[in-house]
Amino acid sequence: MEERKWKILSSEYLVKRPWLTARRDKVLLPDGRVNDEYYVLEYPSWINIIAFTTDGRLIMEHQYRHALGQTGIEIPAGVVEPGEEPLAAAKRELLEETGYEGGEWTHFMTLSANPGSFSNLSYTFLAQGVEPTGSRHLDATEDLEVILMEKTEVVKILERGEMIQALMVAPLYKAYIEGLLS
């Protein structure tokens, strides 16, 4: 692919808070056009987890998502803390949100929610054989319920279009294609 890197002529932070960092860049495009107002949302890396229990069920969640104003079916997910490796963050978030840990972990997929406006990437991990050995500790902004689901039920949810979080639907489809949900 041709290199098209844009040049940042100036940059200003509009919001800089723990849960939202918004930046406005003035950018020069390779063809000479200048855009005075390009907005970038800076986020830390995100992780999510396709976690299978020792008896082969998936750990799913019902979580209320305020921006959309509705409760959705999701997989466990969270934010990578400063200095933390994505894998360590995934193990920590699974334990905190669901009380499950252990098993075999592998990196499964890397995605972006929206590469035009989000500065971060989202890493999906596959966890095989996790067990309920820990205790849950929810963040102040979290409002969720944990459910164990059979693989066939997750496939039905995908087929009916009932999951809408793209960062979770894409890796679940990949898992389906690779035979992990059958």
Added chain:
Amino acid sequence: MEERKWKILSSEYLVKRPWLTARRDKVLLPDGRVNDEYYVLEYPSWINIIAFTTDGRLIMEHQYRHALGQTGIEIPAGVVEPGEEPLAAAKRELLEETGYEGGEWTHFMTLSANPGSFSNLSYTFLAQGVEPTGSRHLDATEDLEVILMEKTEVVKILERGEMIQALMVAPLYKAYIEGLLS
């Protein structure tokens, strides 16, 4: 699923520009917790298109994405204008970005980039048998190159993890599962 709707106690706009609308809500959770600082990014609906030409190739794009600072492989995508239907927006964007139009169109999938922070949904349409009858008109912020790809090449790109835009990867996997890429 249990109803968990959060109550907005107060709300304030921090940024209100054509390309970024950021709001801070003070919210009351069903269990009585109050969160003083929940950020919502308001966006119009988005659309993207899995478009097959009359000879069965897919219309793909190389597009520079400034937030991530890299050029990615994508499908055509855009924003629904005020008063516009998502399908009309999809047809307009395909023509503007690629010069292709016509064919048979169906709604294929509905996703969210991130239901925790984004207020909008993204609609994917399937367009079968489009033809190069129009001329391109790029927006000021667009910097992209159109490429026609064989289905087998798109499958290889998915398998190699070379596409990272989750709102596009998820519907392409769905198309793969439904036999549309073979």
